[in-house]
Amino acid sequence: MSGFIAFLRENARWLTGGLLFTFFSSFGQTFFISLSAGHIREDYGLTHGGFGMVYMIATLGSALTLPYLGTIVDRYSVRQVTLFIVPMLAFACILMAVALHVALLVLAIYLLRLFGQGMMVHNAVTATARWFSAQRGRALSVIIIGHNVGDALLPTVFVAMAAGLGWRSTWLAGAAVLLLVALPIISALVSVGRTPRANDPAPRIVDARDWTRAEVVRDPMFYLLMLGVMAPGFIVTTVFFHQVYLVELRGWSLGVFAASFTMAALVNSIFTLVSGQLIDRFSGLALLPFVLVPLGVACLILGLLEAQWVPFLFMAFLGFSNGLSTTLFGAVWPEVYGLKNLGAIRALVFSAIVFASAAGPGITGYMIDHGVSYPHQLITMGLYCFAVSVLLAPISRRLRVRAVDGRMA
Numbered sequence: 001m002s003g004f005i006a007f008l009r010e011n012a013r014w015l016t017g018g019l020l021f022t023f024f025s026s027f028g029q030t031f032f033i034s035l036s037a038g039h040i041r042e043d044y045g046l047t048h049g050g051f052g053m054v055y056m057i058a059t060l061g062s063a064l065t066l067p068y069l070g071t072i073v074d075r076y077s078v079r080q081v082t083l084f085i086v087p088m089l090a091f092a093c094i095l096m097a098v099a100l101h102v103a104l105l106v107l108a109i110y111l112l113r114l115f116g117q118g119m120m121v122h123n124a125v126t127a128t129a130r131w132f133s134a135q136r137g138r139a140l141s142v143i144i145i146g147h148n149v150g151d152a153l154l155p156t157v158f159v160a161m162a163a164g165l166g167w168r169s170t171w172l173a174g175a176a177v178l179l180l181v182a183l184p185i186i187s188a189l190v191s192v193g194r195t196p197r198a199n200d201p202a203p204r205i206v207d208a209r210d211w212t213r214a215e216v217v218r219d220p221m222f223y224l225l226m227l228g229v230m231a232p233g234f235i236v237t238t239v240f241f242h243q244v245y246l247v248e249l250r251g252w253s254l255g256v257f258a259a260s261f262t263m264a265a266l267v268n269s270i271f272t273l274v275s276g277q278l279i280d281r282f283s284g285l286a287l288l289p290f291v292l293v294p295l296g297v298a299c300l301i302l303g304l305l306e307a308q309w310v311p312f313l314f315m316a317f318l319g320f321s322n323g324l325s326t327t328l329f330g331a332v333w334p335e336v337y338g339l340k341n342l343g344a345i346r347a348l349v350f351s352a353i354v355f356a357s358a359a360g361p362g363i364t365g366y367m368i369d370h371g372v373s374y375p376h377q378l379i380t381m382g383l384y385c386f387a388v389s390v391l392l393a394p395i396s397r398r399l400r401v402r403a404v405d406g407r408m409a
Helices: 002-010 012-028 030-044 048-069 078-098 102-131 136-143 145-165 167-189 213-217 220-241 243-250 254-259 261-282 284-290 293-304 310-337 342-369 374-408
Strands: none
Touching (some): 002 012, 012 030, 012 145, 030 048, 030 102, 048 342, 102 310, 102 342, 136 261, 145 254, 145 261, 220 293, 284 374, 293 374
16 A cells, blocks of 8 residues: 555656546547536437437547547647647637527537547546656556546536536536646646656566557457457446436436546546556456456346336446446456557547447437337347457457567567
8 A cells, every 4th residue: 555655656747748638538428418418408309318428429430530530649749639629618608608509509519529539538648658668557547547537526426517507518517627727737747758767667578569540440459458458338328328218217316426426436446546557467468368357247227127226236336337447448458459559549549439429329220210119128238248348358369469470489
């Protein structure tokens, strides 16, 4: 514990900057946007499937943009990227507040997803993976706690503010916070990059040779990995996007469901830190086959059980899953494809994740409108997680052998 505290103290500047990136990315995350879903459907006259289609189109657009925009983290400093993406996220919040036509709604969500879920997280994780080598898992686990803090605080804050000010004014308040708080603080913290220190522990050599992005897209193993990597984005986005519908379906209170996010954040924080330690000890690839198991359990809980306490149990397993997957998927790519072109490769990966998160609400919303049971959809997602977990075991072993052979070549 003393070593971890010393690590936090010595690297507080960069870790805090990364944590704030992930916290303020919440404005572009599905759990936050979907808190306005009821108001949006009412104001724009949209069905569940109609809003799901709007969300899918906007998110697909951000997924197609991200591989190109994401390469800027390889060409510009972290601070320069920050001075661009935070104001753009604030502009998206303003547009969300003032849009009156569905076309502007699509544009607002596109920008929220591109700069919130996309570039804020991409900038933070790529910089952290480069700044920390020997303690990459530990560093990533710390900055990702920003997601957990956002999950814990912002749903309750938004519901309370929207009740008093209206949902559109609450989005305007979010833009003000980004410009007046997030932008100056984060840009100051990341204005100087971290360099290795003499007291850094000797790193385990786990990083692969440096692949180009063109090589990655021709690698069959990449697509097998993506079967697992894309699953959390699809499933978690679907659940959060349809939370209002789920609450109505089960007869739960929206306020209680919003409060259950605190459980997810607490468990997520614990397992984020634990997974960081495990990654530094065993490597991300060694843990890969286990990452989807708790998410599968969470889906079965939500699909099969109806009691009032179910949201808290679901959120506990969801926090377990997110704590493993978010840190692990940030650490595994250097082990598979090296560091030199990490920004371009991660942009490609993150684009696929965003694509999955776009497809989730659209597909499931369409199925809901056509009478397909939502609980049955959730059960199917859980079974998918277990099947892919079995598949990832031999893939993990093969990739570890390949990485060793590549370093020796």
